[in-house]
Amino acid sequence: MHEIPFTVFDELPEGLLECEATRLHAILPGPSLIHVPGKRGRALFVSVLLHGNETTGWEAVRHLLRHYADRRLPRSLSLFIGNVTAAAQGRRRLPDQQDYNRIWRGEADTPEHRLARRVLAELDRRELFAAVDVHNNTGKNPHYACVNRLENRFLHLARLFSRTVVYFIRPDSVLSLAMASRCPSITVECGQPGQARGVDHVFEFLDACLHLDHFPDHPLTTWDVDLFHTVATVKIPSRLRFGFGDVEEADLCLLPDIDRFNFTELPAGTAFGRILREGVQPFEVTDEAGREVFDRFFTINAGWIQTRTPVMPSMLTLNREVIRQDCLCYLMERLPLPG
Numbered sequence: 001m002h003e004i005p006f007t008v009f010d011e012l013p014e015g016l017l018e019c020e021a022t023r024l025h026a027i028l029p030g031p032s033l034i035h036v037p038g039k040r041g042r043a044l045f046v047s048v049l050l051h052g053n054e055t056t057g058w059e060a061v062r063h064l065l066r067h068y069a070d071r072r073l074p075r076s077l078s079l080f081i082g083n084v085t086a087a088a089q090g091r092r093r094l095p096d097q098q099d100y101n102r103i104w105r106g107e108a109d110t111p112e113h114r115l116a117r118r119v120l121a122e123l124d125r126r127e128l129f130a131a132v133d134v135h136n137n138t139g140k141n142p143h144y145a146c147v148n149r150l151e152n153r154f155l156h157l158a159r160l161f162s163r164t165v166v167y168f169i170r171p172d173s174v175l176s177l178a179m180a181s182r183c184p185s186i187t188v189e190c191g192q193p194g195q196a197r198g199v200d201h202v203f204e205f206l207d208a209c210l211h212l213d214h215f216p217d218h219p220l221t222t223w224d225v226d227l228f229h230t231v232a233t234v235k236i237p238s239r240l241r242f243g244f245g246d247v248e249e250a251d252l253c254l255l256p257d258i259d260r261f262n263f264t265e266l267p268a269g270t271a272f273g274r275i276l277r278e279g280v281q282p283f284e285v286t287d288e289a290g291r292e293v294f295d296r297f298f299t300i301n302a303g304w305i306q307t308r309t310p311v312m313p314s315m316l317t318l319n320r321e322v323i324r325q326d327c328l329c330y331l332m333e334r335l336p337l338p339g
């Protein structure tokens with residue numbers, strides 16, 4: 001089996017900051033970890049482009065490193081640039097690749113899992129201050145931060161980015177979860193790619209992280225954050241044909257503007273779409289323990305797929321490739337803050 005070339009740089013490669021995400025492959029042989037020294041030694045770890053089409057993180061880092069072009073960073077930065085080959089094509093991942101944000105746990109013997117173990121081993125040689133993995137999504141979502149541990153230091157880091165914070169432990173193979181045993185760690189979701197507002201926000205957030213001396217350990221209050229818990233993942237079975245709005249030749253029609261439900265607390269009885277054939281189970285709904293829980297969250301009523309309990313979805317998207325490669329959405333509930 002082939003190995004993915006992984007390179008560690010101890011300085012910024014010449015010309016890198018001139019490259020858009022689609023051009024990084026001209027300078028980087030593949031996934032790369034780049035150490036840039038700063039005034040404080042414990043590094044901020046930032047990962048970008050685990051999904052090749054999610055360019056906001058790279059744009060924000062370009063902006064940040066140009067901002068400090070003629071002076072030292074306030075704190076050292078360790079930058080991981082992930083799926084360079086998918087980025088060259090503006091894709092989340094290539095068809096023959098594992099998802100770069102689903103490879104950070106377990107013993108699986110794929111080239112991507114071996115890459116992940118090499119990256120983590122390299123990071124374990126350094127002391128880290130915090131870890132931030134930057135993503136975009138494709139539907140209408142607010143900017144929000146995700147934590148995989150309910151610890152005050154993690155929540156303070158998340159709060160620096162957004163007052164909307166999501167706690168999840170599934171999928172359990174994401175980078176932010178692997179980093180959580182090493183330092184305060186979050187994933188940030190900064191809207192759709194290509195928006196200047198997202199780049200500015202991530203730039204300001206990373207700059208604030210570089211200036212931070214430590215993370216407070218005192219509890220946050222409901223004045224500080226809205227905390228939600230991802231309780232289930234919703235997928236469309238691969239054998240089903242689906243569309244948006246009124247389509248024929250499908251098993252399942254979803255509402256054409258379904259992504260407006262993101263981060264909205266929906267009452268029971270809210271329709272997601274309808275099935276065009278009787279007996280079709282439109283969604284695979286899985287809880288944190290991996291159990292099938294369609295009946296807990298949904299019901300079919302005269303062909304309409306309706307929510308059975310109050311829920312709040314996130315990551316609903318109209319992008320068919322993302323739905324096929326990842327999922328239709330996640331379902332969340334409000335969570336009290338830890339004391």
Ligand SMILES: [Zn+2]
Nearest residue numbers: 051054135136
């Ligand atoms: Zn992503």
